[in-house]
Amino acid sequence: MESPVLPLAAYQLVAAMLFTVGIVGVLVRRSALIIFMSIALMLNAVNLSFVAFSKAHGQMDGQIFVFFVMSVAAAEVAVGLAILVAIFRNRETASVDEVHLLKG
C-alpha cells in the first residue's frame, strides 16, 4: 500500500465544498425534502473528511466512525421522513415556510 499520492488537502477541499453546498441547500431552499437531502449531503461531506484523515494517519478509526455516521444518518432519514409524511397529511404542504407555527 503506498501513501497518498494526492495531498490530503485535496480531499479536504472537496469535502469542504460539498459541506458548503449542503449549507446553501439548507438555508436557501424551502422544500422540506430538499432540506433533508442537503443535510444528507453535509453528512456525506463529513464522511469523506473522516475517511481521508483515516488514510492520512494510517488508522482505521475514521472509517469506523463513518460506519456509525451512516447508521445514524439512516435512522435520521427514516424518522425525519416519517415526520414529513405526518405533516404533509395534515397541512398538504411540504414547504417549511408554511408550517412554521404549531397552530394548524
Added chain:
Amino acid sequence: MDLAFLISSAAKVLIVLGFVLLGVPLIVWMERKVIGHMQDRIGPQRVGPFGLLQTIADGIKLFMKEDLVPAGADKVVFIIAPALPVITAFLALSVIPFGDTVTVLGHTIPLQITDVNIAVLWILGTTSMGVYGIVLGGWASNSKYPLLGGLRSSAQMISYELAQGISLVSVILMTGTLSLASIVKQQEHGWFILPQFFGFVIYMICGVAETNRAPFDLAEAETELVAGFHTEFSSMKFALYFLAEYANMMVVSGIAISVWFGGWHGPFLPPVVWFLIKLSLFLFFIVWLRATYPRLRYDQLMAFGWKVLLPLSLLNLAVTAVVLTLAANR
C-alpha cells in the same frame, strides 16, 4: 497494468456480454417451450427448427415498433430508466467466476472478469441499485398503473434483499472471505449446499422475488396492473426491461451456483462446461416455478418476506454461528 491483462480482461468482458445477449433469446425460447409442454401444449414451433428463431422474430418485431414517450412523462428519466437494471445486472455478472484458470500463450487467466475482495458486498450493492430502474420507470411514465406497479415492485425488492443478504452472510461465516473466487475454491471437497441447505432455500426464494418472477410477479402481471411498471414502455425500452429480467435471473443463478453448489467444480468435464450445466439447471428450475405456482397476492408476498423469511434467515445465521463456535472450541 500490462497489455496481457488488458487484453484478457477485454476479451472476458466481451465473452460475458456476448453470452448474455445471445443466451437471453435462448432462455426465452426454453421458457416458452417448457411452460408450453408443462401446460400440455407445444409452444413455438413454426419459426425455425423447433421454434428456435421465435425469439429472434420477436426481437425484430420489438425493434420495429414505434417508440412512444407518453405526454407529460419525464423524458430524460424515461429514457434512462430501462437501462439501469441492465447495467446493474452486468455489473453483478462481472464478479461471478465461471471457470477455473485457463492458460493461453503462457499467461494463466482466471475465468472471472474481476476478483474483487468484497465480491459479495458488491453483488448485494448492485442488486439494491437495480431497484432504481423499476421505481424510476414506474414514475417516469406519468400514469397511475405504472406508478403503483413500480412502487409495489420496488417495495417487494427491498424487502426481499434483507433475507437474501442474511442467508449469504451465513455462508460467509463459514468461509471467512467475501471473495467469490475463494468461496468457490473452498468448496473443493464439499459443496456448501449440505451444511447450508436452508440458507440456500431462503436465498432462492428471495432471488426469484428479486427478479420479479412468478410466483412473485404481481407487480408486473398482465391480469392485475395492465403490465405494471413497464406498461408505457414500447419497442427497445421494453426489450431492455425484458433483457434485464433474464440477465438478473442469470445473476441469481450464478450466485447460487458459486456460493452453494460448488461453482465450477465437477469431475471429468472442463469447469466452464460444469458451470453452464448448473446454470441451465437453475434457469430451468426458475422457469418451472413460473409454470407451477399461482401468483402470490401483494400483501401475502410482503407478509411472507418480512414475517417468515427474515426471521428464518436470522435463525439460520444464529444456528450457523453457534455451530461454528462450538466446533472451533472443541
Added chain:
Amino acid sequence: MIEAILFSVFSLGAVGFALNVVFRRNPVHCALHLVGVLLSLSGLFVLLNAQFIAAIQILVYAGAIMVLFLFVVMLLNVRGETPLLTPGAAKGFGFLFALLGFVELLWIVLGSGGGEGGASKPVVVLPPGFGSPVEIGKMLYSTWLFPFEVTSILLLIAVIGAVVLAKRKFV
C-alpha cells in the same frame, strides 16, 4: 497518474451533482443527483483504501436510504416550489453565511500546512488489509463494541418511531 484522473473525475462529479441537488426544481431530479453524489463519493472512498465503507455506501446509502427518499417523494407527489429561491434578504443571508463557512473551512484546510499531509509529516505506510472487512470487523467488535450495540438500539428506536409517526390513525 491514474489516481489523479480518477480523483478529478469523482470530485468534479460529486460537486457537480451536489450543486444540482440544491438548485433543481423537481424533487425527484434532486434525489437522483444525490444518488450521483453518493456514487462519486463511493469512488473516492475506494481511492482512499476504504473498500468496505465504499461498498456499504452503495448498499445502505444509495441503495436503501435514497430509495426511501424517492418513495416519499413519489407518494407525497411533492411538486417543486415556485419561486425556487426565497426572494429578498433571506436568500442573500443564506449565501453569505455559506460563503463565510467556506472561507473558514478553506483557512483551516490550507492554513495548517495542507492538513498535516504536507512535507513536515512523514509518508504513512498503511498496514496490510487496511480498509478491508476483516480489519473493520476486528475493530468494530473489540474497541468499538459499545457504540456498535448502542447503534443497534438506536436503529430499533428509529424503526419504531417511524412506524408510529407515519401510521394512519383510524378513529
